[in-house]
Amino acid sequence: MKFIHTADWHLGKLVHGVYMTEDQRHFLEQFVELVAEEKPDAVIIAGDLYDRSVPPTDAVELLNEMLFNINVDLKIPIVAIGGNHDSAERLSFGSSWYEKSKFFLTGKLSNQLSPVHIHGVNFYLVPFAEPSYVKHLFEDESIHSHDDAMKRIVGEIEKQLNPNEPNVLVGHAFVLGGKTSDSERTLSVGGSGCVSAQHFEPFAYTALGHLHSPDALKHEKVRYSGSLLKYSFSEAKQEKSISIIEMKDNGEFDLRLRTIKPMKDMREIEGHLEELLDNQYYSKQNTEDYLKITLHDQGALIDPINKLRQVYPNVLHLERKLAIADMKKKSNFTSIKEEGKSEIELFTNFYEEMTTAEFNEEKRLLMVDMIEKVKKEESVK
Amino acid sequence: MKFIHTADWHLGKLVHGVYMTEDQRHFLEQFVELVAEEKPDAVIIAGDLYDRSVPPTDAVELLNEMLFNINVDLKIPIVAIGGNHDSAERLSFGSSWYEKSKFFLTGKLSNQLSPVHIHGVNFYLVPFAEPSYVKHLFEDESIHSHDDAMKRIVGEIEKQLNPNEPNVLVGHAFVLGGKTSDSERTLSVGGSGCVSAQHFEPFAYTALGHLHSPDALKHEKVRYSGSLLKYSFSEAKQEKSISIIEMKDNGEFDLRLRTIKPMKDMREIEGHLEELLDNQYYSKQNTEDYLKITLHDQGALIDPINKLRQVYPNVLHLERKLAIADMKKKSNFTSIKEEGKSEIELFTNFYEEMTTAEFNEEKRLLMVDMIEKVKKEESVK
Structure with missing residues (x-):
């Protein structure tokens, strides 16, 4: 059984004031082609489909179109959950209808935790939920943290889990030890918001969303797919990928990564203004990329941002390398x-x-x- | 062929600061029972399902639940369009999936105006659209007003219309001569926003939304169903109803109205404070209703609103009858x-x-x- 694991699409995201919808459309069109080529038995999207609870309407139209391409045109089942950026209720609208086409969308956690069966694999859908909500849902006063909540949810799942079949948990959480970047919204102010990877022991594979790096966690069976695109300069050096999992009946699996070239990369460059404006330097680069530029020059410079934008139209952030003082x-x-x-x-x-x-x-x-x-x-x- | 015509649900509406969602749920639960009893071949909702483009999440959940009850549980086709209060794009999400269950939702006008066929009747879905959008859609510079736009849309429909079959237009517009109330948002600032009823001549029946009174228009074949509930005191004296249409193959139809008792009525009462607070007076009334109270007293009164609310907890508006001065x-x-x-x-x-x-x-x-x-x-x- 083959499935594709992706997450953190963040449709409608603004990065440094720039709407990424066009970049996201370009990327997703290639993603749909990749799906058509791979012909998986399912596509898993582990939360944060949108960047906010009320996304811009062109992001709504983009998601509708891409999911329709995959699910209806290509007839490939989709398994998706809500993340901390999605509105659980808004995302859930219509999900009862989608199931008829094998598009399984769980925006809001409920105490009905029965799995979705696809080609011999059981998928347990655990959308993002606040601990207070989980506490209320299971009437369990002992739940205070995200870790308590996940422990209880997995406990509920284990009551019905058949350990002789391959089981996959699809979740959106911050797993202890995961490497963060600047574009993930903190899950918990004050507390850690962390969840122990141990909870996922009963599952052959845990398909996570939330952290944006594909190698955010060093764990064999508990994995982040990483975000669709780079959404902050702290991700500039990450290589984003699409995870393709081939799972055997005994729960063992092979993992393969595929990459898609974005319309514009997100990169950091640095040097003296004169160097960066030198044709010798920039002619070897894609000057259309989204850039963070750090200037090494000391002292006053006349209008550096406009000079740089004549060469690099998509400079999103400019800073000066600070002297020790x-x-x-x-x-x-x-x-x-x-x-x-x-x-x-x-x-x-x-x-x-x-x-x-x-x-x-x-x-x-x-x-x-x-x-x-x-x-x-x-x-x- | 039997269909139910309703419109202007305005889920999530606030009236004088009070969320109507609970009233709407109570009403719609009875509506679903009525539908179960009538067993129509379709339920038509002619726009303004929500009260605003981003409705509160409990309104989203209510709409989802009620439409699911009708469409999936009762297996009755639904035909719905976007109104001027709905977001065309947000409402449209998922509509391609809904069609498989015969839930035909057109949130946004497109130039694909092919009808939905249900039991021998052709339904043409014309959601609300601004004239500028219609002008752009058909690349027709002559479109300036709502009337121009509707003329063009019907012209497009007529190209494919079979006049020997019963055709129904489902629209959301302000038809010339229609009686307005205070809870309809003006369609056009400056211009009239009006559409001539003549445009609907080719149709056996035109199922309209926008005006909130069921008898807003005196026309045999072009009808408003009226809103679900009373949404302003200017509607206090209206009797809201559900329209049930039985259409023959030749396009002739019988119309029957059914009423549903709301959880709380919306009424106006007036008199002197002392009278209104007299047990003899109020014991014959449902004191839980939403009320606009006009006091006849002259001169100062001490805290009349709180005195009144002890008897009538849902006073929404209080005013004094003005002396001539x-x-x-x-x-x-x-x-x-x-x-x-x-x-x-x-x-x-x-x-x-x-x-x-x-x-x-x-x-x-x-x-x-x-x-x-x-x-x-x-x-x-």
Whole structure:
């Protein structure tokens, strides 16, 4: 039985102010061709189909079209779950109808955890869910963390699991030890949000979404497929891939990776302005790529961004290599964890990093108030 | 061939700050029972399934559940179109899959106007579309108004229409002469937005949505079903109904109306505070209804709203009957059309009526600027 494992499509994503929908369409059209060529028994999408709960309408149309191509035109079953970026309820609309065409979509976790059977393999669909929701769902007061929640969910699955058949869990979670990048939204503020890989022991393969690198986790049977495209410069050096799994009846499997060339790559380049603007340098590159450029020049430069954009139209981020004297400022961000900052300091850093607005006294007081309320509620529990 | 004509469900609607979702669920559960009893060959929903392009998630879940009950559990075909409140693209997601279960959903107008055939009747689905979209769709520069657009659409349909079969148009439009109420969103600011009923001549029946009264239009073959529930006090005296049409092969039809009792009615009552709070008066009424109360008392009253809410918990609007001296103020609103006010005056009135915020100088200047720009663009054309 052969299936393709993919995840984290993030349709409708904005990267540094640029909508990626056109890039995503270009990529997915090739993906559909790859699927047509491979003729798998199923395509698995492990969450974060969209980048947000209310995606732009062209992302909605793109997802509809691509899934239709795979499921109806190519007649290949699809197994998909909601991720932390998807709206569980909005994604779920219509899923009861899709099943007739073997498109199995579970946007929202329910206590009905019966598997989807495809060519002898049982797929257990575990969409992303907050611990508080799982606690309520199973009326289990002992659930506080993502780890507690996953333990309980797998416990429920094990009640019905046939260990003599190949079982696959499809999930969207942050597995302990996984390597993160800048484009994954933190699952849990304060706590770790982590889930132990041990929970997935009963499964022949665990098809995960959430972390964007295909080798985010070094584990034989518990795997991230990685995201469709590079969605942040921290992923610039990753090689994105599509995982193709051929599973035997005893649960053993072969894994093969295939790559698709994106319309524009996402890369980092650095050097002196003059070097980067030299034809000798840029003629060997795809200058249309999305770029983060770090300039080595010291002192004032006249309008470097516009000069660079004449050669590299898709510069998304420009920065200067800091002299040692400037490094102190920068260290505010890099050493957050070590310094044990207060919540309000952490939030102030976050706000300043994420927005261009001033974090004024009014906003500060609002946050201080909110943090205190949350702490009070926690101490009551 | 028997079909049920309904429209304007407006799931997720807020009326005077109250979410109607619970009322809508109660009503639709009875509607599903009515459908089960009538066993029609199709259920037609002529637009405005949701109240807005991004409805609340419980409205999404409600629509999914009710349509599933009708279409999959009862195995009754559904024909539905998008209205001016729906998002054409969001509503359309998955429609290609639904067709397999005979759930025909057209959220967005396309130039593919082929009909849906159900038991000998041809249904032509014409979702709401802006004239500019229709102009672009048919590359027809002569389209400026809703009337132009509908004329063109029907013209396209006529190219393939078999006049010897019963043909039904399902549309969402404001037909000339139709009676409006306060809960329909204006289709066209400035122009009339009206469509002539004559365009629908080729059809044995035109199943319309948009106007909320079942007798909004006095026409034998072109009919509004009216909205699911009363959605404004201007509809308080309407009797909402479900239209059941039995169509013969020659296109003649019998029309029967059925009513469903809502969980809470929407009514207006008036009198002196003391009267309304008298047990003799209110004991004969359903005091749980949504009420608009007009008090006849003159002079100061101490906290009338809270006194009234102890008896009538769902008072949504309270007003005082104005003495003649106060009527002058009020006339600002009622005589807008006669006085020929400027755009900025009209907008100021609108803003003050719709919000509780002050229409300050900054906002005023912004609007003046915007109105001027629009006017300039118009004069360029």
